[in-house]
Amino acid sequence: MAPDFWSDNRKAQSQMQQLNALREEISTWEGLATQLSDLHGLAELLDEEPDEEMQAEVAQSLPPIEEQIEKLQFALMLSGEHDERDAIVSIHAGSGGVDAQDWAEMLLRMYLRWAEQHRFRTEIYDYSEGEEAGLKSTTVEIRGRYAFGYLRSEAGTHRLIRLSPFDAAHRRQTSFAKVEVIPDVESSIEITIRPEDIEVDTYRSTGAGGQHVNKTDSAVRMRHIPSGIVVTCQNERSQIQNREVAMKLLKARLYEIELKKREEETARLKGEHVQADFGTQIRSVTVHPYSIVKDHRTNFEMGDTERYLSGDVDPFIYAYLQDKAGGVASLEE
Template identity: 85%
Template sequence: MAADFWSDNRKAQAHMQRLNALREEVTTWEGIAAQLNDLHGLAELLEEEPDEEMQAEVAQSLVPIQEQIEKLEFALMLNGEHDEHNAILSIHAGSGGVDAQDWAEILLRMYLRWAEHHHFRTEIYDYNEGEEAGVKSVTVEIEGRYAYGYLRSEAGTHRLIRLSPFDAAHRRHTSFAKVEIMPDIEDSIDITIRPEDLDIDTYRSTGAGGQHVNKTDSAVRMRHIPTGIVVTCQNERSQIQNREVALKLLKARLYELELKKREEETARLKGEHVQADFGTQIRTVTVHPYNIVKDHRTNQETGNTDGYLSGDVDPFIDAYLRDKAGGVVATE
């Protein structure tokens, strides 16, 4: 280990997390190999002295091993440059008024539950409440290995069709919300942001956050003048902490913007159609007149809308990643 390894504590911690993850991965494969070796020995003994009950136990022991191997094989598809990183997820209510704001909050709850199922840590950095219900926009960091690799499949416009609980006539409404997914690349890529390119405002926090909310101008709004990108953070207790988080969010957005430009230029040179807007409709949730969730890119679908909205998003993530990897997409 280099003498100055801990001189930058954040980078050192990132390296240690990466090292621990690799050690865990090696240990997992070694454990599988040891289990298979033991079962192979038992199988050889059973060939000499057959025992139906013992054979059934050996076969049953293979089931969790097979499931574990399938999960590890699936992880091989998460081989993008930043797939192992934490994810920064933003949700913005689209057209549809209060219904769209309610839909944005439903999506937030869905992804928080998804993260909880995966034992990922979440932290909401900015929460802009709707006037009557729901949320206009929200930004949350999801911390866990491969969080970005999984969630990059979710970027785009999500549509909800339902009987509106906010319509006195209880008519059917269509609502839209845009989901943005960015990798947390603060410790892995050097993005230079000049102080003169920043316009920074402070204001009082308006969301939940403890006793300090609404007492000091601790919330930070940061605008990157060359691109017009605006990020806000009102989660932390101090203005300094909120500035640091806002700068991290800005770096992630600038990196995502650069990636988008490169993809569009590559598509243009290939003569492919380039979508003009950022948000494209990727998935529709219908709860009236029937129940179905359908992904328009992979044709993955399910009739279990309650399960999906409670965080069961993995089948859609799996289908997207397999489709990108050229695998076979199975529908329910």
């Protein structure tokens, strides 16, 4: 009701989104409380006057409620400062040649399918195609509540072991790809970037992005001189829009660097070892000689690699969240 509430339209929209999210969360819990209260009342009546048909209906009503509560319990683990925010995911092919580039594209497809299953929106901002197949690097934004909270578990090096489809001898090949996940903080964190500290180049969009990539002269490459960070965007229809997106990506990466500095300083004061980058291998997918996906941080395993690569990443995300919360993964395949 403040008279100047809409004077800053972007800030007002951000606050309205937060308000709607809180309303939805409260409504969900209140709805569950009402359902349980009604069932409790029915149970008391059935104690006085047993009715087998009614008892069966009450019993059938419980599993869906239990399932919903279990999902909400996982959401309660997402208490990080930026867990509720959208996620900016970058995938880079590592060692392994063409197989690694193909592996990077497989990971992109997997996360896009995961996002679709969660009804999250996605937008590919940059796509650098591989020399023979796959991709060298890509950046995609995944928009939805808790997108970053869930996907931060995916940051790190992912390994694939299989018989190479690009090798004439069909030999076993190990490939690596790196996944980076940062929150979209542009709307809430004030990061100052001086105009003289950036260099901007424009070029024609290229790549196998299909409908995601607009092949015009509007693509933008932005370099932050002090940090050496380079971001690109070739998805939007105009150079102005690509500049805006590139600036958002740059701000997110600068914030990530600042956050790492703070964490490293805190850990140094505590005398703890700090991992400087997401360089460690977090998960392995083995297709040959046997089929298994294993997370090396939680030791959680899944035997169905096809299901995993089709977007069923939740069991690994939940195991990671439980591990961070001090629990033990209980979800079955």
